[in-house]
Amino acid sequence: MLEEALSLLDPQPGSTIIDGTVGGGGHAQAILERNGPDGRLVGLDVDAEALEAAKNRLGHYGDRVRLFRASFREMETALQELGIDAVDGALLDLGVSSHQLNSPERGFRFGAETAELTPLDMRMDDRLPRSAADLLAQASAPDLERWFREYADLPGARRFARRVVEARRRAPLRTSADLLTLIRDSRIGGGRRHNPATLVFQALRIAVNDELEALAEGIEAAIRVLAPGGRLVVIAYHSAEDRIVKNALRDAARGRTGPVGAPEALFGRDARLRLLTRRPLRPSEDEQRDNPRARSARIRAAERLAEVA
Ligand SMILES: C[S@@+](CC[C@H](N)C(=O)[O-])C[C@H]1O[C@@H](n2cnc3c(N)ncnc32)[C@H](O)[C@@H]1O
Known part of the structure; x- marks a missing residue:
């Protein structure tokens, strides 16, 4: 290209x-x-x-x-x-660079092999005030729903937003592994072409970086x-x-x-x-x-x- x-x-x-x-x-x-x-x-x-x-x-x-x-x-x-x-x-x-993707500590990658170690950060600019973990901890259910729907066309956006709010009452979502587990347990789909995790991570990345x-x-x-x-x-x-x-x-x-x-x-x-x-x-x-x-x-x-x- x-x-x-x-x-x-x-x-x-x-x-x-x-x-x-x-x-x-x-x-x-x-x-x-x-x-x-x-x-x-x-x-x-x-x-x-x-x-x-x-x-x-x-x-x-x-x-x-x-x-x-x-x-x-x-x-x-x-x-x-x-x-x-x-x-x-x-x-x-647009989007993420291969360098960003290949730096697990930045939180853009969500491969299972590094998920435990990968913080939910996703800031392209490390001067930004809020990481993906901060948004997951603080955003209202309607905001989360809107991001999942508008930024990624996530099927079941409302249900998944509610699941995030329920889950964070029990324990904060800090790593990719935490979020991947929630996605799996929520049984949301990704539509015809996508893995739901791809869509959830995409929506969060877009929200974090505006x-x-x-x-x-x-x-x-x-x-x-x-x-x-x-x-x-x-x-x-x-x-x-x-x-x-x-x-x-x-x-x-x-x-x-x-x-x-x-x-x-x-x-x-x-x-x-x-x-x-x-x-x-x-x-x-x-x-x-x-x-x-x-x-x-x-x-x-x-x-x-x-x-x-
Ligand atoms: C796909 S990569 C670009 C790769 C580049 N064309 C190359 O050949 O290496 C996208 C880059 O855009 C940067 N980026 C994303 N949003 C930006 C913005 N609003 N202003 C400036 N850079 C941005 C990211 O940090 C990332 O490094």
């Missing part, structure tokens, strides 16, 4: 690109290879460990790279600090900072994310799409984007087989239109 994302982003030599989710710097490096010899990359991440990894990987590009510990919802502030008014491309590769609000604000910010002709590419990994991306891009494009190169007047006075993907791009069958994490990826992209005076 890296190739698909890059060909939609289409970083030109000399261009300035913002990678709002720089992670370990894999996509950033591929961008820097294309926008050289003097193109710039601004990389953001909320995770201090990710930025450290990106710094190591991208150090040899020197001052072509600037990294910030910031949420992509604050990308305008980061760009202002650098004196950059507009960028030629913006990438958001991911969907951040996504909606991040897309708006990206649209504001893109230069005319600049491109926004978003890679989503589950339907709650993809729904937000789809609606935000569609609204900004006012539901109109057209052939590349068509006169901008066609898109109406208020349209700010032209969609480059009517349907999301999905990984090929080969890639789905080789890379299970990419299985659910969906890429959408759009191009910034010039403001019409």
Whole structure:
């Protein structure tokens, strides 16, 4: 999916690109290879460990790279600090990084083999005040229900929210093992395609990190900072994310799409984007087989239109 994302982003030599989710710097490096010899990359991440990894990987590009510990919802502030008014491309590769998943102490992974040792943390940004364990201990049943339903389409969301409230009266839910036991004992299902644990953990992770609000604000910010002709590419990994991306891009494009190169007047006075993907791009069958994490990826992209005076 890296190739698909890059060909939609289409970083030109000399261009300035913002990678709002720089992670370990894999996509950033591929961008820097294309926008050289003097193109710039601004990389953001909320995770201090990710930025450290990106710094190591991208150090040899020197001052072509600037990294910030910031949420992509604050990308305008980061760009202002650098004196950059507009960028030629913006990438958001959402969700958890492999580094985060592979660090059991961070609580993103819920494999049975490490579950006893895995705290229910799930903070991408360790400055956030509340971990997943805190939310499970403090949130009201209606809030829990809403998260399970809206963030993960969990069948039996209400029943499971009640089970959490009952269980925490007996003992706090502290580790992945505690939560996995509760999920098993509650006999909730995961729908046709999912393990219920995947859905419960997904919902909690989204709530802890305020991911969907951040996504909606991040897309708006990206649209504001893109230069005319600049491109926004978003890679989503589950339907709650993809729904937000789809609606935000569609609204900004006012539901109109057209052939590349068509006169901008066609898109109406208020349209700010032209969609480059009517349907999301999905990984090929080969890639789905080789890379299970990419299985659910969906890429959408759009191009910034010039403001019409
Ligand atoms: C799938 S990984 C990105 C991997 C990256 N493209 C690479 O090639 O290594 C997602 C990253 O986004 C970060 N992230 C999640 N929400 C964020 C936000 N609101 N602002 C900035 N970074 C965020 C996570 O900490 C994680 O490192």
